[in-house]
Amino acid sequence: MEIRGMPARDILRYISSGEVSAAEVVETYLDAIREIDPQTNAFIEVLEPAARADASRIDKELRDGGSPGILAGLPVAIKDNICVKGAGCTCGSKILENWIAPYDATAARRLREQGAVIIGKTNMDEFAMGSSTETSAYGVTRNPWDLSRVPGGSSGGSAVAVAAGMAPLALGTDTGGSIRQPASFTGICGLKPTYGLVSRYGVTAYASSLDTVGPFGEGVWDCALLLEVIAGHDPLDATSHAKEPVTYTKALDGNVAGLRVGVPQELLRGVSAPVKAVFESTLSTMEDMGMIVEEMSLPSLAHAVEAYYVIAAAEASSNLARFDGVRFGRRADAGTLDEMYTRSRGEGFGKEVIKRIILGTFVLDTGNKDRYYRRAAQVRTLIKDEFQKAFERFDLIVSPAAPDVAFKIGEKIQDPLTMYLADLITIPVNMAGVCALSMPMGFAECDGVSLPCGLQIIGKPFDEQTVLRAGYCLEQEIGAGIREKVRHMRQNLGPVRECELVD
Amino acid sequence: MEIDIKRMAHLARIDLDPQDESTIATELEIILARISRLFEVDVEGVPPTFVMGAESMEPAEDLPHESLCRELVMECAPSVHDGYFKVPRESQGV
Numbered sequence: 001m002e003i004r005g006m007p008a009r010d011i012l013r014y015i016s017s018g019e020v021s022a023a024e025v026v027e028t029y030l031d032a033i034r035e036i037d038p039q040t041n042a043f044i045e046v047l048e049p050a051a052r053a054d055a056s057r058i059d060k061e062l063r064d065g066g067s068p069g070i071l072a073g074l075p076v077a078i079k080d081n082i083c084v085k086g087a088g089c090t091c092g093s094k095i096l097e098n099w100i101a102p103y104d105a106t107a108a109r110r111l112r113e114q115g116a117v118i119i120g121k122t123n124m125d126e127f128a129m130g131s132s133t134e135t136s137a138y139g140v141t142r143n144p145w146d147l148s149r150v151p152g153g154s155s156g157g158s159a160v161a162v163a164a165g166m167a168p169l170a171l172g173t174d175t176g177g178s179i180r181q182p183a184s185f186t187g188i189c190g191l192k193p194t195y196g197l198v199s200r201y202g203v204t205a206y207a208s209s210l211d212t213v214g215p216f217g218e219g220v221w222d223c224a225l226l227l228e229v230i231a232g233h234d235p236l237d238a239t240s241h242a243k244e245p246v247t248y249t250k251a252l253d254g255n256v257a258g259l260r261v262g263v264p265q266e267l268l269r270g271v272s273a274p275v276k277a278v279f280e281s282t283l284s285t286m287e288d289m290g291m292i293v294e295e296m297s298l299p300s301l302a303h304a305v306e307a308y309y310v311i312a313a314a315e316a317s318s319n320l321a322r323f324d325g326v327r328f329g330r331r332a333d334a335g336t337l338d339e340m341y342t343r344s345r346g347e348g349f350g351k352e353v354i355k356r357i358i359l360g361t362f363v364l365d366t367g368n369k370d371r372y373y374r375r376a377a378q379v380r381t382l383i384k385d386e387f388q389k390a391f392e393r394f395d396l397i398v399s400p401a402a403p404d405v406a407f408k409i410g411e412k413i414q415d416p417l418t419m420y421l422a423d424l425i426t427i428p429v430n431m432a433g434v435c436a437l438s439m440p441m442g443f444a445e446c447d448g449v450s451l452p453c454g455l456q457i458i459g460k461p462f463d464e465q466t467v468l469r470a471g472y473c474l475e476q477e478i479g480a481g482i483r484e485k486v487r488h489m490r491q492n493l494g495p496v497r498e499c500e501l502v503d
Numbered sequence: 504m505e506i507d508i509k510r511m512a513h514l515a516r517i518d519l520d521p522q523d524e525s526t527i528a529t530e531l532e533i534i535l536a537r538i539s540r541l542f543e544v545d546v547e548g549v550p551p552t553f554v555m556g557a558e559s560m561e562p563a564e565d566l567p568h569e570s571l572c573r574e575l576v577m578e579c580a581p582s583v584h585d586g587y588f589k590v591p592r593e594s595q596g597v
Contacts, residue, residue, distance in 0.1 A: 099579060100579070102571060102575045102576070102578070102579060103571060103575075195555045195556055196555070196556040196559065209552075209553070209554060209555045210555075235563060238560055238563070239555065239556050239560065241556065241559050242559075242561075300544070303540060303541060303543075303544050305537075306537060306538045306539075306540050306541045307541060309534065309537075309538060310538055310541070317515060321515075321516075324516070325581060326580070326581075326588050326590055327576070327579065327580050327588055328579040328580060328581075329581075330581075331581035331582070334591055335591060336591055336592065336593060336594050337590050337591050337592065337593045337594075338516070338593070338594075339591070340590060340591050341516040342516050342517060342518040343518050345515075345516055345517045345518070346517050346518030346519060346520075347518070349517065351523060351526075351527070354512075354517055354519065354523070354527065355527050355530060355531060357515050357517065358506070358508060358511045358512060358515060358517070358527060358531065359506075359531055359534065359535075361511045361514050361515045362506050362511050362531075362535075365511070365514070372538065372541070374551050375541050375542070375544075375546055376541060377551030377552050377553050378544075378546035378549040378550070378551045378552075379541060379544055379546065380551070380552045381549050381550055381551060381552045382544070382546070382549060384552060416530045416533065416534060417533050417534060417537055420534070420537075433555045433556065
């Protein structure tokens with residue numbers, strides 16, 4: 001039986017029926033990481049001994065007739081800004097190089113409670129600041145569809161772990177598109193939950209009014225399952241919402257005919273012609289399925305990127321003040337306290353992080369706060385209100401998940417503005433605090449290479465059910481061809497051959 | 504508007520080498536020019552949204568609860584002495 005690459009649902013069924021053990025499943029994925037990750041660099045740390053021990057414990061529990069949970073024995077990869085007790089949590093930064101998390105983030109704890117096996121910590125842009133996983137202090141993560149391209153970011157490692165078949169499921173974080181854009185670039189599904197649905201306790205804060213934790217999976221069902229486990233009220237996160245728990249996997253089947261779907265023209269500006277063609281074909285399929293698709297406008301979205309970079313930088317400059325070499329993380333040799341702060345931070349942070357902290361310090365500086373920060377927060381109100389109004393007319397809003405397919409490594413890293421604009425389509429969702437799914441909608445040609453591109457399905461706050469149901473039903477229509485291409489991509493990856501990876 | 508990088512780096516307590524200082528200044532100038540588009544938006548009378556989901560937030564009950572144990576927290580620190588974080592003196596020669 002070939003476990004690797006099998007849908008999560010099937011792996012769980014085989015484990016619970018005893019046809020395969022959790023230990024065998026974990027070994028299969030550890031082998032996959034060993035073979036493939038030298039090419040992709042998706043993992044910062046592989047938790048081999050802990051994963052094996054967890055798998056054995058789950059097998060024993062199953063043999064003894066226990067119920068280890070709905071994820072029993074399933075390997076899950078976790079982005080390296082989410083604390084997993086006993087594992088490193090570098091956030092892709094040198095400043096946390098040797099720091100070991102002393103506790104589990106709530107999301108990680110909930111996975112363990114449901115029997116998931118945490119297989120490793122994945123690479124990311126430093127402190128989630130980036131759209132390509134190129135700003136990590138631990139090297140670039142490569143896109144398995146074309147190793148010369150980026151996987152997107154900042155959760156690039158988690159996306160690649162799933163896309164390349166090194167983990168059936170993964171967790172990421174999304175502050176401005178960091179789950180949805182890499183999902184789009186790597187041909188998998190990723191969900192940015194509504195702000196407040198998933199606890200951020202134990203997740204390193206970047207921009208607290210925008211940060212969310214969400215799932216990656218090969219298909220929509222996988223994301224629904226993982227969301228079901230991690231969602232829910234947590235008194236340890238003040239922004240966590242006390243909503244009734246939802247069994248998202250049970251909400252997938254159903255009728256989508258009659259759903260009203262809006263297409264904001266502002267989110268189509270700058271989208272490449274090949275991606276636009278795939279998007280239009282997807283809209284036709286949605287219409288064939290009975291959804292009512294209509295063009296609409298959300299004018300304030302034109303200023304979302306500017307407002308985002310002010311708010312995110314301001315919050316980052318405050319949140320990252322905690323990395324001062326006193327209580328945890330890197331400490332530079334210094335004669336005085338002030339020197340210790342400045343050297344520890346100067347040596348520990350990478351250039352992109354320093355740039356955003358300085359920008360944040362500037363927009364919060366005396367005289368600038370009203371001019372920049374307050375104004376950006378007012379623009380956010382306009383964006384939020386426009387979404388709210390739009391959702392009186394529409395059940396869903398759709399767009400491509402990224403303006404183009406994955407770009408080449410090094411292509412945009414020297415041009416910060418172009419890189420920032422790559423998030424143009426995903427940022428408004430975080431600014432409004434609503435939920436959105438990124439799922440593969442097809443393939444677009446770029447330089448003679450066929451690369452995946454994603455559809456973004458945006459939903460009302462706390463209406464992940466409708467988003468997931470629409471995505472799941474659409475997947476039944478268009479998913480077979482995409483899955484076939486994913487299988488083919490994985491076969492081509494194979495074990496690493498020496499001399500192949502010359503930078 | 505120009506950013507005084509030296510002053511901002513000092514406020515943020517970051518030691519910058521001169522080469523980074525110059526590239527960061529150039530990049531931030533471009534970014535700030537883009538951010539200035541915010542001034543085109545009419546925000547007269549619009550309340551700012553600083554905190555998300557504030558309407559559903561409730562204060563936690565003011566009761567003692569379990570937290571991380573002191574020893575565990577201290578194990579993460581670069582330098583400790585007698586159960587306290589140890590740091591260099593505030594200025595040399597004091």
